[in-house]
Amino acid sequence: MTTLSTRAAAAPPPRTRPRLRLRKEALVGWGFAGPFVAVFALVFLAPIGYALYLSLFQDRLIGGTSFVGLDNYREALTDARFWEGLTKVGLFLLVQVPVMLGIALLVALAIDSGRLYGKTFFRVSVFLPYAVPAVVASLIWGFMYGTQFGLVGNVNDALGVDLPDPLSPSLVLASIGNIVTWEFVGYNMLIFYSALKVVPRSLYEAAAIDGAGEWRVVASIKLPAIRSSLVIATIFSIIGSFQLFNEPSILQKLAPNAITSDFTPNFYTYSLSFSGQQHNYAATVAIVMGVLTAIIAYAVQLRGMRKG
Amino acid sequence: MTTTLTRTPSATTATTAKRRARRPHTPLDPRPSIPLTLVTGLVLVYTLLPLAWLLINATKDQKGLLGSFGLWFADDFNLWDNVTRTLTYDDGVFVRWLLNTLLYVAAGAGGATVLAVLGGYALAKYDFPGRKAVFAVVIGAVAVPGTALAVPTFLMFSKMGLTNTPWAVIIPSLISPFGLYLMWVFAAEAVPKELLEAARIDGSGELRTFFTIALPLLTPGTVTVLLFSMVATWNNYFLPLIMIKDPDWYPLTLGLNAWNAQAQTAGGEAVFDLIVTGSLLTIVPIVAVFLLLQRYWQSGLAAGSVKE
Numbered sequence: 001m002t003t004l005s006t007r008a009a010a011a012p013p014p015r016t017r018p019r020l021r022l023r024k025e026a027l028v029g030w031g032f033a034g035p036f037v038a039v040f041a042l043v044f045l046a047p048i049g050y051a052l053y054l055s056l057f058q059d060r061l062i063g064g065t066s067f068v069g070l071d072n073y074r075e076a077l078t079d080a081r082f083w084e085g086l087t088k089v090g091l092f093l094l095v096q097v098p099v100m101l102g103i104a105l106l107v108a109l110a111i112d113s114g115r116l117y118g119k120t121f122f123r124v125s126v127f128l129p130y131a132v133p134a135v136v137a138s139l140i141w142g143f144m145y146g147t148q149f150g151l152v153g154n155v156n157d158a159l160g161v162d163l164p165d166p167l168s169p170s171l172v173l174a175s176i177g178n179i180v181t182w183e184f185v186g187y188n189m190l191i192f193y194s195a196l197k198v199v200p201r202s203l204y205e206a207a208a209i210d211g212a213g214e215w216r217v218v219a220s221i222k223l224p225a226i227r228s229s230l231v232i233a234t235i236f237s238i239i240g241s242f243q244l245f246n247e248p249s250i251l252q253k254l255a256p257n258a259i260t261s262d263f264t265p266n267f268y269t270y271s272l273s274f275s276g277q278q279h280n281y282a283a284t285v286a287i288v289m290g291v292l293t294a295i296i297a298y299a300v301q302l303r304g305m306r307k308g
Numbered sequence: 309m310t311t312t313l314t315r316t317p318s319a320t321t322a323t324t325a326k327r328r329a330r331r332p333h334t335p336l337d338p339r340p341s342i343p344l345t346l347v348t349g350l351v352l353v354y355t356l357l358p359l360a361w362l363l364i365n366a367t368k369d370q371k372g373l374l375g376s377f378g379l380w381f382a383d384d385f386n387l388w389d390n391v392t393r394t395l396t397y398d399d400g401v402f403v404r405w406l407l408n409t410l411l412y413v414a415a416g417a418g419g420a421t422v423l424a425v426l427g428g429y430a431l432a433k434y435d436f437p438g439r440k441a442v443f444a445v446v447i448g449a450v451a452v453p454g455t456a457l458a459v460p461t462f463l464m465f466s467k468m469g470l471t472n473t474p475w476a477v478i479i480p481s482l483i484s485p486f487g488l489y490l491m492w493v494f495a496a497e498a499v500p501k502e503l504l505e506a507a508r509i510d511g512s513g514e515l516r517t518f519f520t521i522a523l524p525l526l527t528p529g530t531v532t533v534l535l536f537s538m539v540a541t542w543n544n545y546f547l548p549l550i551m552i553k554d555p556d557w558y559p560l561t562l563g564l565n566a567w568n569a570q571a572q573t574a575g576g577e578a579v580f581d582l583i584v585t586g587s588l589l590t591i592v593p594i595v596a597v598f599l600l601l602q603r604y605w606q607s608g609l610a611a612g613s614v615k616e
Contacts, residue, residue, distance in 0.1 A: 025434055025435060025436060026434075026436040026437055027436075028434060028436075028514045029430045029434030029435065029436030029439065030430075030436050030438075031430075032426045032427065032429055032430030032434065032518075033426065033427045033430035033431065033434075033436070033439075033442060035422075035423050035426060035427070036423040036424065036426065036427030036483070036488060037427070037442060039423060039479070039482045039483055040445075040446065040449070040483050040485075042479070043457075043461060043479060043480045043482070043483050044449050044452070044457065044483060045445075046464060047457045047460040047461040047464060048452070048457065048460070050460045050463065050464055051456075051457070051459070051460035054460065054463070103351060106348075106351075107348055107351050110344055110347075110348045111348075113338060113344070114338035114340075115338045115339065115340055115341040115344050115345075116340060116341075116344060116345050116348060117340045117342075117345045118345070122348060122352060124599065124602050125352055125355055125356060126351060126352060126355050127602075127605070128355065128356075128359070128595065128598070129355060129358075129359075130539070130598075131539055131543075131591065131594050131595050131597075131598040132359075132543075132591050132594075132595075133542065133543035133545065133560075133561050133590065133591070133594075134543060134545055134561075135543075135545050135561040135562075135564055135565055135590075136362075136561075136564065136587045136590055136591055137358070139564065139568060139583060139584075139587055140358045140359075140361060140362050140587065141358060143361075143365075143580075143584070144358065144361055151361070182354070182355070182358065185351070185355070186355065190605060239453060242453060243453045243454065243455045243456075245455055245546055246545050246546060249545075249549075250545075250565060250568070253565075253568050253569050253572040254568075254572065256572075266453075266455050269455075269456075269459060270459075270550075273459045273462070274550070279459065279463055282459050283459055283460055283463075286455075286456040286457075286458075286459055286460070287456070289453065289456055290452055290453055290456040293452075293453050293456075294452065
């Protein structure tokens with residue numbers, strides 16, 4: 001650097017970039033981030049801490065609250081009702097998540113290929129159910145499933161057939177899967193489509209020159225390029241499946257025999273806490289569920305991000 | 309549409325002719341395809357069918373709901389009558405629920421957006437001690453199932469005397485980890501450090517710089533976060549279900565659920581026509597916002613797609 005100043009050459013070069021003094025920068029940074037962090041501590045960190053505390057105690061009619069160590073956890077891990085719900089959401093996600101993400105991916109690829117008539121209409125319409133509340137989605141589908149004044153009843157009457165009842169105990173899980181798929185297929189489609197949009201077009205040019213067909217371009221360029229989006233969508237969907245509550249909660253009024261109060265782990269936690277007043281045990285089941293979800297989400301991420 | 313101007317059939321060798329023929333199949337120069345549009349159209353039908361059902365059945369009275377085909381209109385058109393009855397039923401409780409929902413969305417989603425913008429800007433542009441820790445904890449929180457926190461949050465809030473008040477719904481809605489992440493990614497790209505430094509040289513204070521320089525640049529990201537938070541709070545069901553017992557403070561989602569429960573219990577007044585019309589009224593505002601601002605969704609969902 002050449003300076004026109006008459007200072008000695010040994011002097012440090014003048015700062016080219018004005019920086020805040022470190023202390024001031026720390027203060028200002030915390031000033032901006034502070035509100036979020038404070039509320040976050042109140043509604044995320046404190047409840048987690050409180051749940052951990054609750055899970056170590058038991059509240060009995062006789063003797064009041066007493067410290068029980070890990071007894072609640074022992075009980076949760078051997079609780080048949082908890083495992084039944086967990087198996088149900090496990091089965092649910094093994095079927096529902098691949099189906100939903102598969103449809104979402106195909107639609108995203110179709111829109112991205114530029115070979116659809118009415119591309120924007122497709123993109124907006126398929127995403128539209130994301131704006132519909134789970135309550136309304138469950139009510140609409142629940143009514144349509146109905147044999148009383150639903151579409152299933154209409155078809156039965158019109159064709160003189162006897163379709164299986166979607167709200168029967170054996171089919172209700174699949175019916176819920178369909179509602180969840182309807183709600184979120186467009187959301188996932190948009191995640192994939194957004195990722196496809198940032199793939200450099202020059203890759204397609206090169207592929208065309210090499211004579212690659214459309215399916216080859218999908219397999220060799222598009223899918224590898226959106227790998228991280230596929231992983232993120234899978235993780236979000238798994239977390240969502242484990243939390244399954246809204247749809248069964250609303251359908252329960254329409255199908256009281258098919259949906260029990262321990263239908264999913266979340267439903268079980270809710271029932272324990274608000275019908276049974278077993279807050280300590282409910283907190284324990286919630287923690288076990290949270291830890292399981294985090295472990296599986298993390299495993300999927302490790303597995304997905306590994307360069308194959 | 310391919311233009312025919314590029315075709316010079318005179319001097320084409322076999323290979324270039326082949327390449328010409330294939331060019332429409334590359335994503336660079338696509339030709340809309342009827343079969344692909346039809347196949348993808350199946351997903352479109354699946355997506356729009358329940359909404360069509362809702363729209364059609366909001367025009368029927370109870371008799372029409374029970375007696376006519378689900379995907380076609382009944383003999384009489386009762387939509388306006390239904391809307392009037394929905395808004396006036398039970399002393400206009402639906403309007404009260406609508407106002408509650410608007411309050412929760414304005415305070416909850418508005419507040420969540422403010423906190424996320426300030427926090428994301430701080431994480432992106434200031435180097436303060438604890439920055440990495442804040443980021444790691446918040447991203448970790450995304451994997452914690454929200455419903456696992458609900459029971460302990462409820463117990464904490466009831467000890468503070470907040471349950472059964474609007475605060476119990478608004479305060480937890482203020483935190484959107486995804487919104488913070490989105491704003492952080494967006495601010496890192498949209499606000500050049502040089503601009504902030506230039507402002508500092510000119511003697512502008514940090515707050516003034518934020519409001520006059522950063523905030524306008526952050527507008528697209530801010531709208532996206534606002535949209536996500538609005539849909540989330542408008543559609544929220546689990547949180548108010550736990551926190552709110554008093555029907556006067558119900559949001560629309562809980563109100564519809566209460567009507568449904570009433571219709572399904574023996575001795576309760578069956579208000580199926582009001583549930584259907586109420587469902588339609590519940591989604592009209594949010595769908596309108598969604599369609600008006602739909603171009604902002606994509607940038608939000610693209611933030612999740614990491615560039616390789």
